[in-house]
Amino acid sequence: MARDYAADIADPIAREIVTNVGVWVDREVKPVASHYEHADEFPEPLVKGMSEMGLFGIKIPEKYGGLDLTFECYAGVCMELARGWMSLAGIINTHVLVGYAISEYGTEEQKQKYLPRLVEPEIRCALSITEPDAGSDAQAIKTTARRDGDDYIINGQKMWVTNGQRAGVYLVLTKTDPEAQPRHRGITAFLVDAGTPGFTPGRKLEKLGYKGVETTELTFDDARVPASQVLGGKEGRASST
Template identity: 35%
Template sequence: MPASRLLPSDEAVDLIGLVRDLATQELAPLVAEAERTEAFPREVFRTLGRAGLLGLPYPEEYGGGALPYEVYLQVLEEVGAVWASVGVGISVHALSCFGLATAGTEDQRQRWLPDMLGGELLGAYCLSEPHAGSDPAAMRTRARRDGDEWVISGAKAWTTHGGHADFYKVMARTGDARGDISCFLVPADAPGLVADPPEHKMGLTGSATATMRFDDVRVPADRLLGQEGDGLKIALAGLDAGRLGIAAVATGLAQGALDHAVAYAKERETFGERIIDHQGLAFVLADMEAAIQSARAMTLHAARLKDQGLPYGREASIAKLVATDNAMKVTTDAVQVLGGYGYTRDFPVERYMREAKVMQIFEGTNQIQRMVIGRSLDRAGGGSLHLAR
């Protein structure tokens, strides 16, 4: 049973219908084999790009779709319900465009952003390092100025699309203080930039994740985004939006697991009845539905705050925390509903369960989200009610 949606316009309804059809007809037949063989679906991203789905939240003047986040996240959810690796990939691509779109000069945006949003180019985001994941200010990758160029040296871990992307948004240290970090837009063909073999992961095996190594990679000075030292600010601002993307994909993943569990429960019989007619099983499915609806509501609440230009960082962390924790619980329950079959690869729910785990880890672990939420409560004044139309 696909999710019911309340959308703000007829155009949004048409878009969601298009995405649902594309996911069902074009993506679904490819998922199992691509995930089994760990094949990166580069052509799928080109197809989505040509359909205009890689630049949805960005301005039309640069080739984007100018969609409110409320709608964009529901697109991600529809994709995530069928193929989480691709849903995560769309979110990561949007995050990799964020620095240029928000901190780049008008000349930089005009030169590079249309190609990045137009679908032919795929982006990646380089922030984490082997010893600096949850604490990005501890990064060691450095960029030094050499005349009209920057020279970048170091390594970036856990890079989604690593080795397959056409450009990389890179955070690198440009000074000795913790906050002396800058943001660079690095083309994939820059000499000295190489990808390690991809990580062998528990889930999202169709999504390439690799360490990227920068061996004195030279980029022109105009590849600096924002001012020198603005990198951490750019990174953290982008992560709020990125957390909403992951919350949406996790919600879609949980919805897909529930859909398979309900379909199975309607067909499987024990003791002369469909198993959905047994109260104990029906209650499990009801709890799964409640968890998904709660995650969706929180995610869209945060998106609507963002669309109104209101602070939404705390809500983004809550959405990421709730949606990904709920996805882990829902997918685990989906395996339980299918019993022994759920533990086999004949059904996709075991894959959903493996994919859900990483959603509690990337874009800031859920322990980090709890820290962010707790600190925001400490900083909040007596009345933090926002009223908007």
């Protein structure tokens, strides 16, 4: 290894996990990373290996089947994965962040619905914030969600969505109050399931690097999403996530 990322981790369990990931990276990832990168091929065997180590559930509470480890441990895991091939860290990163958002801010119904399915994972996650005119300034998003009875109607476009074609659930930031001041008060996060009418994972975007993990655009054209899919159950809480 070029560096022992586990050395500075205090918790012995976390240290062992990061060490084991590093050994796996040297044995399984580094010999094949160049092939997957140049072929722009999704690395199914490597994803299976990450799943078998429990990495997709690393931040999910134990009561839902996860490992519930620290962010220090997770950071060490991501550094080891990226040491072998950056795309592996990308494949797991948005999944872990969405799972963490659900575990921290979701309703109990949302936790029961999703978290056990994210551990193996039965379904994968994508985080959808960026838009054609909004990158690092998340407050500038234009995708809107309008209340319509027991549902919301979402319209807009998202860009550069990692895992965009393979996800089963998308954490999508929208504007429910475009006139709110400060602007972040009008942002609401939704858990949008794959297959929702009016929601389309778009084309795969070509990149110079960071291959093997797809990056896509998303389109919402009067997508009807139940109000129960608002993360945390209340509008305007996306500024807390």
